[in-house]
Amino acid sequence: MSGAIKLSLTRRYRFAASHRLYSPAFSEEENRRLYGKCGNPHGHGHNYVVEVTISGPVDPETGMVANLGELDPFVERGIIEPFDHRYLNEEVAEFRECVPTSENICREIYRRLGGFPAARLERVRIEETSNNSFEFAGECGTSSEGMR
Amino acid sequence: MIRVTRKLEFSAAHFYHNPNFSAEENRRIFGKCNNPHGHGHNYVLEVTVAGEPDPATGMVLDLKELKDILQREVADRMDHRHLNYEVPELAGKIPTCENIAAVIWRLLEPRITKGRLDRVRVYESPDLFADCTAEPNGAGGSA
Numbered sequence: 001m002s003g004a005i006k007l008s009l010t011r012r013y014r015f016a017a018s019h020r021l022y023s024p025a026f027s028e029e030e031n032r033r034l035y036g037k038c039g040n041p042h043g044h045g046h047n048y049v050v051e052v053t054i055s056g057p058v059d060p061e062t063g064m065v066a067n068l069g070e071l072d073p074f075v076e077r078g079i080i081e082p083f084d085h086r087y088l089n090e091e092v093a094e095f096r097e098c099v100p101t102s103e104n105i106c107r108e109i110y111r112r113l114g115g116f117p118a119a120r121l122e123r124v125r126i127e128e129t130s131n132n133s134f135e136f137a138g139e140c141g142t143s144s145e146g147m148r
Numbered sequence: 149m150i151r152v153t154r155k156l157e158f159s160a161a162h163f164y165h166n167p168n169f170s171a172e173e174n175r176r177i178f179g180k181c182n183n184p185h186g187h188g189h190n191y192v193l194e195v196t197v198a199g200e201p202d203p204a205t206g207m208v209l210d211l212k213e214l215k216d217i218l219q220r221e222v223a224d225r226m227d228h229r230h231l232n233y234e235v236p237e238l239a240g241k242i243p244t245c246e247n248i249a250a251v252i253w254r255l256l257e258p259r260i261t262k263g264r265l266d267r268v269r270v271y272e273s274p275d276l277f278a279d280c281t282a283e284p285n286g287a288g289g290s291a
Contacts, residue, residue: 003283004283005250005253005281006280006284007218007246007250008279009245009246009277010276010277010279011275012276039234053279056248061166062164063241063246064244064246141276
């Protein structure tokens, strides 16, 4: 009676960075109204938590969806090194083009981790503070994520 | 549909070693988890059951019953045990949190008679956990 099961593995990482929410597409007044104190021109920062979920068959030889010995350095190189203790607006090229809201940071992290070779990237969830979290699991219908 | 989650903590020892690998491969693949003396974790298990609440009781299932099932099936088997040596369901498997979650799923699924088992989540530490769920299309990808 027991059906097929699916396994995923989630690992939490951390980085600290500053950002400022401001869009040149809006007037100063609109920016103030939209982004409030997050628009402070000197920026502000957060201790971000990044939850990375991967899925796939469990290798019977290792008991693992993927070895953390591979995932950790992949995330370290792709996300932590370029984001940690940086000003995201200036020092991460993608955020010169779009506002580094947590939604956009989440999507950018998902994009960067999509090439992980050892398992399928299932979801990226980030906590900007302990009260705010954001999740991205791929665009519905535009990737192998399909209709999940 | 409502999802109901019950948590259980258990502490256990384990280490990772595959006899098919050389000593050098074991060290390279499993790192410090390969230490033959073992090490331990405070595991946190979250079991989620999904279903419609019974209109008479307002409950998907009686959480006291779920608590008793978790005690019998998981805590009695795994708490303060060495997972490599003392849990027959893990014999011949590397006791990773993926495999522990899969074993717990297999143990619990037939015991949940009200609602259906939706997810088994096993935290090895606050920063690492495995989820076991039913394969969405019910086929393939079996672990």
